[in-house]
Structure formats: structure tokens, C-alpha cells
Amino acid sequence: MLLPRFTLNKLLVRCLNLTMAGRNSQLTPSNRSSSQSRSSNSKQFKQTCTQLLDLPPAKVTEWLQSFDAVISDCDGVLWVYGKAIEGSVDVMNQLKSMGKSIYFCTNNSTKTRSELLVKGVELGFNIDQNSIISTAHATAAYLKQRNFNKRVYVIGSTGITQELDAVGIKHTDVGPDPMPGSLNEFMTQHLKLDTDIGAVVVGFDEHFSFPKMTKAATYLNDKKCLFIATNTDERFPMPTHVVPGSGSFVRAIQTCAEREPFIIGKPNPAICEQLIRANKVNPARTLMIGDRANTDILLGYNCGFQTLLVGSGIHQLSDVEQWKKSNNPEDKKLIPDVYLPKLGDLLPALLTDRANIY
Amino acid sequence: MSKAGVVNLLDLPPLQVTGWLQTFDTVISDCDATLWHDDVAIPGAADVLNLLQRRFGKRVYLITNNGTKTRQEIFERSQRLGFELASEAQIISPTSTIVNYLRQSDKFDGKKQRVYVVGNAAIERELSGAGIESFGAGKPEQLDIKWQDFVEREFSTPTAAVDVGAVVVGWDEHYSYCKMARACHILTANPDCAFLTTNKDAVHKYPAYHIPGTGAFVAGIEACAEREALEMGKPNPLVLEPLLKGSALDVKRTLMVGDCLKIDVSFARNCGMQSLLVGTGSYQLETLHALQADSSASNPLVPDVYLPKLGDLLPYI
Numbered sequence: 001m002l003l004p005r006f007t008l009n010k011l012l013v014r015c016l017n018l019t020m021a022g023r024n025s026q027l028t029p030s031n032r033s034s035s036q037s038r039s040s041n042s043k044q045f046k047q048t049c050t051q052l053l054d055l056p057p058a059k060v061t062e063w064l065q066s067f068d069a070v071i072s073d074c075d076g077v078l079w080v081y082g083k084a085i086e087g088s089v090d091v092m093n094q095l096k097s098m099g100k101s102i103y104f105c106t107n108n109s110t111k112t113r114s115e116l117l118v119k120g121v122e123l124g125f126n127i128d129q130n131s132i133i134s135t136a137h138a139t140a141a142y143l144k145q146r147n148f149n150k151r152v153y154v155i156g157s158t159g160i161t162q163e164l165d166a167v168g169i170k171h172t173d174v175g176p177d178p179m180p181g182s183l184n185e186f187m188t189q190h191l192k193l194d195t196d197i198g199a200v201v202v203g204f205d206e207h208f209s210f211p212k213m214t215k216a217a218t219y220l221n222d223k224k225c226l227f228i229a230t231n232t233d234e235r236f237p238m239p240t241h242v243v244p245g246s247g248s249f250v251r252a253i254q255t256c257a258e259r260e261p262f263i264i265g266k267p268n269p270a271i272c273e274q275l276i277r278a279n280k281v282n283p284a285r286t287l288m289i290g291d292r293a294n295t296d297i298l299l300g301y302n303c304g305f306q307t308l309l310v311g312s313g314i315h316q317l318s319d320v321e322q323w324k325k326s327n328n329p330e331d332k333k334l335i336p337d338v339y340l341p342k343l344g345d346l347l348p349a350l351l352t353d354r355a356n357i358y
Numbered sequence: 359m360s361k362a363g364v365v366n367l368l369d370l371p372p373l374q375v376t377g378w379l380q381t382f383d384t385v386i387s388d389c390d391a392t393l394w395h396d397d398v399a400i401p402g403a404a405d406v407l408n409l410l411q412r413r414f415g416k417r418v419y420l421i422t423n424n425g426t427k428t429r430q431e432i433f434e435r436s437q438r439l440g441f442e443l444a445s446e447a448q449i450i451s452p453t454s455t456i457v458n459y460l461r462q463s464d465k466f467d468g469k470k471q472r473v474y475v476v477g478n479a480a481i482e483r484e485l486s487g488a489g490i491e492s493f494g495a496g497k498p499e500q501l502d503i504k505w506q507d508f509v510e511r512e513f514s515t516p517t518a519a520v521d522v523g524a525v526v527v528g529w530d531e532h533y534s535y536c537k538m539a540r541a542c543h544i545l546t547a548n549p550d551c552a553f554l555t556t557n558k559d560a561v562h563k564y565p566a567y568h569i570p571g572t573g574a575f576v577a578g579i580e581a582c583a584e585r586e587a588l589e590m591g592k593p594n595p596l597v598l599e600p601l602l603k604g605s606a607l608d609v610k611r612t613l614m615v616g617d618c619l620k621i622d623v624s625f626a627r628n629c630g631m632q633s634l635l636v637g638t639g640s641y642q643l644e645t646l647h648a649l650q651a652d653s654s655a656s657n658p659l660v661p662d663v664y665l666p667k668l669g670d671l672l673p674y675i
Contacts, residue, residue: 218568
């Protein structure tokens, strides 16, 4: 007999409180020392790509209790393009009601945090703005933290410029910048360079063009000018087509600028820097969920998180097999702790988990 | 002659220079900033190459990474500027290397397949001259709808990639997202499709501006397509193959002349040729000495010999 979800949640929280004798009722990171014995359980799956669906329920329950925070990628894990992936909403909301802190972490720089929040809420996810970690927001925060007071040349979208506006950082406009005429006309009449550019930020830009490349290469010739990439995913996640992502635009710019960018997004741990520093998450008791190993799982590795790979996006079990066979130590970092075909597959275990509490 | 350091020919006694002149039978010379700057010949360059042919019986070829002109157009320029070459067959250019490559490729059938060009009209002209159909060259293509709708409209049917046997990337001031997306779609839909680029020069540096080179255009497509383009220009030694096959070239007795350390001297090294660096481009003697001092590489790039300009050879010949 299934109780109404609301009642179930309350009972579950009470049961969790009772079963954890001698501990505070909240599994907060401040209980780090008392949770050490629990976090040792999480090491048993370390980089083994254990298939959760093959484990007995008791083991899954144990695994569920080994983390207090969940950081999940969005495209390919929670949703694809405009639609939620089956079961993702229920799983994330259940994890939240179990008392876990939930964060959405996306490399997609085309939306502001509030736009991502609207999208998530519309799809049914129980989140607030502080749950969202996005590269556009993190880029603005990165510059603000370093007291950046010049102008940013942006190759990207309004997702980035609006976040810069929100922290009071000046920037150039985004949108189309096509060749106005012949190359000679462009160079002699139209090419106008700003004198106060202190950073070039490159993200996803469907209006990428030769004039933009010329401006970026010229600005970046000044070593003092910062070069920031929101992310380096070479392909934009799209179910049916291979299309260029931010990483392709970044590669073009880094080639003509002859410089490497500072990469804000996954797998650079900088994107979770604030969360960890502010003690909002305890890395050993944080689960990173993703579909792309060289961004999501690698971020997990870099931050000391536990990792779950889902097969509903970019990488599959067959890819993990390759990395297991590989001699390259870098490939080992891509192997997740555990695996599920899709996030929604966790739902039966979550509901069983509750039933077993009785 | 020692290969250990940079030798300025002007520092050597004349007899040694004469001796050096006899160590090669063929000269392959770069064009831009070695023989000419656009349509203006560098003084003495034409005389030197003409005399090496007429008086010394050496074979002379011109080689360029300039992918914005056909081989015929480069030949015509060389004629205008006073270089005496028998025919366009003595010009090695990216557009003609591309045509040679496609002609001898097992996978490309010029009768049934066409080429998608992210590049300028010269590539199309060279291909068309060889009876190969192409599309996309020299044309702007900007987004006027949402990119997701563009992708659905253009790539949802097989026609976008059907019968496209090669993607060629060259200099394109109309480079855009749309072109990147189309190139990626074609390359990932047709694994047998050739992926060629005229050259991989990363950037062209002018005092007030840095202009992206073809290398930057191709890098963006390589990233998305997860494939590397084959470089149809220096320093890829593949460029010399037609000459090696067709005319019994002895690379050890061939002198490569150029102004760019990274492209011309490494091309010479890749092919096993001798190298002469001229100072009419971005590399002068002081730069070379500084590079040598800085370099921690076990085998730094150093030309065999150096001259401020090619015309400086005149007194010796």
C-alpha cells in the first residue's frame, strides 16, 4: 500500500532520524567527522563503473546514504533539449525530499540562472535559483571576484551579457557581426577596436564570424587581456544532430590568438569552488551525476566527489570499457563509480527504500 | 657545410659560397615575402632564380601556401614580376595539390561526387578546371532564423550530405557558424569523405591587427567533427609527392628557400631538403639567434644558411 507522497516524505525523514542514533537529525557537512565511517562505504565503488541495477537493494540503500548533496548535469541527464528525460523529475525531487541538497550544474552558457530556473521549474523540478550553477553566472562571478573593472569582449549570447550586467561589468554587444563588404573594406573602414577591453569571453555563439575572430585575436595579442572560455564541450548536446558547441568556437579563437583560455566550466573544479569553500557541500559526501565523462565525471574526480554516469546522453558503457582497457592514466579519471542507463532508473530503488524503512 | 648553427652566407669567403651553390640541382622557393610582396617583386629575386636556371642549369619551382589563387593565377603573377618559368607545372600551390590528391584518391569519384568548400572562389575555380563540381565557395552564409531551426531545416534530410566526397577548408572571410555546422554534418554523416585544408597557418600578424589564418577556420571544424584535416600545404611533406614521383627529385640536392622558420624551414626538414632562410619576412638574423638561445628543444629548427634577401646571391652567380 503506497501512502501519499507528502506523508511518505515526513515518515521517511522521521525514520532516518531514528535510525541514525547519536547523530544530528540533519545530514549536514558540519557533521563531517561523524560521517567519516559512512564515507568509507562510498569508496568501495570508486571508479569501478558498478551498475546500480545489478546491485541488491540493501547495497543501493547503503549507496544512497553515502551522499548528502547531489550535483547534476542538465542536458542529457535531466532533460534533452526541451523535454524532461523520463523519471528524472521524480528522482531529483525524491532525493531532495530525502534531505539531500540539490544542485544543477550546466556548461550551457546560453541561459542565465533565472532562465535555467524557469526551465527547470516548468519541467517540474523542485529547485530555486541558488540550486543553479551555470557557466555564464560563474564567468561573471569569476571576473567580479578579481575586481575586474574594464570591458569584456563577448563572443557568446545574452546568457553571458545579462549575468555580466547583473554584477555591473561592462561588455560589448552580442549578436550578428558579419563581413560588411570586402576584406579590404572591412580592414580599412569597418573594423573598430575598443580601447578598454580587459577580457575576451568565448561561449556558444551561433553568430560566430570572421570579424569576431579578428577582433578577439587582436585583443588577445595584449598579454594582460584575459582569455576566458565558458566551456570546451566541442558539440552542443542535440539528440539527432552533430552540431558545433562552445568548444569549437574556443578552439578557433585559441588557434588564431595562439593562447590557451582559462576554462570556467566542467571539468575545471573552479565551477564548484564557491560551494566547497562555503562549506555548502562535503566533497566525499557529494554525488556528481553526468552523461559526459570528460566534463561531468572528470569534474567529480577533480573535486573528490562520488560519480554516477548515466547513459542517456553522450557517453555509454562501451566508452567506459575503452577507458578501463586504456594505458593512459588520464582515461582512468573518466571511469565513474556507478552507472545507470538513465537517472529515472533509480526511482524503484528510492521507493523500495522507503517501503523498507517500515 | 656545418648544419649546427645559422650561417650567414655573406660572412663566408666567396669561394665557399660558390662551393655551396654546387650542392644542389633544384631550387624550390616560397613566394610571399621571399620573392614578392603581393604584386611587387623583391629586388634581385627574379634575377637570381632566372640565372640559376639559365647559367647553372638548375631546376626551379615556386611553392606557396596561398590558397586564394589558382595555380594558373600564381603562374601569371610570376610572369608579370619577371620570373622565367616554363609553365604552371613549376608552381606548387594548395589548390593544385588538392586537385592532385582528389584525382589519385580511391575514395573520391569526381564524376559522381562533389566538394563542399568552406573557402574562397579560387578553390572552386581550380576544382572546376579539373572537372570537379563544388559548392559553397566564396559565398556568405549567415543565420537568419534560430540555429536549432536552421539545423533541422538543413540537415534533417539526406540531401545535405549526399554525394559529397570531400570537405575543403581554405581562407574564408565569410566563415560562420552555418558553414561550421554544415562541414561537421557532412563529415560525420560520410566517414569516407575527404577532409582537406589548403594550409594551417594560424594567424597573420599585422601591426594594428591580427587576422585569423586558415588554421583557425579548420581548427573549429576539426573540434566538432572529431577529425583532423589533411594539410595540403607546407610543412606537410605530402605536398612534394607529385614532384618526387613525376620528376626524379633528389631531396638531398634540393634547396628550399623561404622566409618563415616554422613553415619553410620545417618543410625542408620534413622532406630532407637543404634550407635557406631569407630575412625579407618576419625572421631576421637577430630573431634567429634569440630563438636559438631560448630554445630548450633537443633539435631546434635552424636553417642551414641565411641571407638578408635572395637577391644578395647575385654577386656570386
